[in-house]
Amino acid sequence: MVITPLVAEFTLGTTPIRMVWLILLYIPIYGFGVLLIRELIRRTGGGPGSMLLMGVVYGLVEEGIALQGLTSPHLYHVARWAPRVLGINTAYAELNLTYHVVFSVTIPIVLADLVFPDLARGPYLRRRGLIGTASVALLGVLLLRASVPPQEDPGYVVPAAALLGFLAVIAVLSTTALWLLPKAGRSRRSPTGTPVPSPAVVATACGIATLLFMGLLYPFGGAHRSAFTHGDWTLVPMVLAAAVAVAAGATLRRWSAATAWTRRHLLAAVTGALVAHTLFGLVADTHTIADGVALAVAGVIMCVLLALLDRRVRDGSAGELRRPV
Template sequence: MVTSPARGRWAALLLAGLTPVVAELTLGNPPLRQAWLLLLWTPIYGAGTVLIRELVRRTGRGWYAVLLLGAAYGIVEEGLALQALTSPTLYGVAGWAPRILGLNSAYTELNIPYHAVFSVALPILLVDLVVPALRHRPYLGRTGLVVAGVVFVLGALLLRWTTAFVDPGYQAPPAALAAFALAIAVLALLALRFVPRPPVPPAAASRAVPAPPVVACLAGVVAFGYLALLFPFGGARHPAFTHGGWVVVPMVAAALLAVAAGMLLRRWTAHGGWRDRHSLALAGGALVAHTAFGVIANGDTTADRVSLAALGVVMIVLLALLARRTR
């Protein structure tokens, strides 16, 4: 089937615009009263996710490659642009947990998987459900791919420039920057060269796949649990209200939770019973839980919490409309 270039560009623009909304706005970071900040973040977020999707589709890879490249994106944003992975002052994250090899350990554990899932995988999944005819195809031609890459680099430079105003004078050590660049290269190589292409699942349905409401609930528990274990909130200065060396407990628990969820999801999606409605339930459950966590943890004022909750209601309505279309 021949794909209309205009339709592909529209899908790419939808993905670029949706990404910072999912990753930042629906978590309450920033609050709705500062939504204009998305204009500064859309170049790196939007172009980054579009670029990842284009590379994955052009090489015939699947969701493992998306997640690996999403982790690489997280290192670009947090390690090279914001330099929050190593900064001893930015956001106060150096005090969350012991610094390991110069890294803000808990912040790194929280944000690299967060970007892989919420900044990359879920926006791609949602747009694939909105535009199912293009889900296995690139959205852009070669020129569009180059443009996305250029905008992504410029967006990273813009983010680095704006960070100088909130973390003045800090520059990550050259050794750390080199290590981040190496990690990005290794993740990209693994994703685009060594990760096997996704197998075709069997056509027969399997009882091993739970109903979509169960998938949504479990996705919500995992998303909320992972954030709550690692992000200090409610006056806490360390993850999960721990103190001292006890911070390792929620950090290990979060890692085990993520691994268990990944293994379970791999088992479910390997069967022919996994359908679009399961994918939407997975995305919806994670998004609703992550917005609920934002209402609890990210609202500076009552107005911020109420506006984020209202945004969550709008999001639920849109997910419900997409669910009707998916059926």
């Protein structure tokens, strides 16, 4: 619950470290929301595919319903990043839905499972705890909706058609993630003999993929559109970013299915993505020297903690993972 807002907001620099008190605003939607997702996945027997789909669900709830950023023509100036399609801010949607899948949902859950390996395969909560978590998560959505859009985008309300569309997609993805995929995945494939590179190579590959994906979509350095493009040329970096995401996902899926894939490889993948996204934040999201120094210090602390976790995983868990993660 604490890792999620720290990873998603503060280690990227979108929320300056000097405003760390905002974690009180973020914990209900980020912390309780992702805890709810983890509990539902563990209770229904879902796997990595379920986690990815529920990450999209989380992104649609936060960005589409709470912040209204997927459709707003004014919020954060994201409408000018790329051509809008059916009222959707396309580049912003591609960037943020993928970002939430990886950094808001998957990485915090994986880190918690690595820190507490004995609890990794089962739910944390009883029934009353699950109901309470869902209630606070819903409150978090309402809190974010009531606090940010009225200040950043006063007067805008997401169109009814878009809202119904978001709700329909959320229902379909949730049903697929929590019912269809677990049902279809009961007969899991056997581990393969695919060669797996060293954890250092895995971390480097994930870091490069993260930098490429974010650099292609997120305008920085004074740019108003993705990758310093103009007009419809913005579609080019959008396609390239999608190709990077698909290639990275397919590669990780193949590696993680191998018998040689261990928890150290999993942590290396997480570490590479986290370090790269903080480095990108230093370039794109710090606007004062103080913010840059604070984010750099936070990045160093993050690296130290990840190194300590790597040593703990190496010393206490030499076994291989029994199924793809």
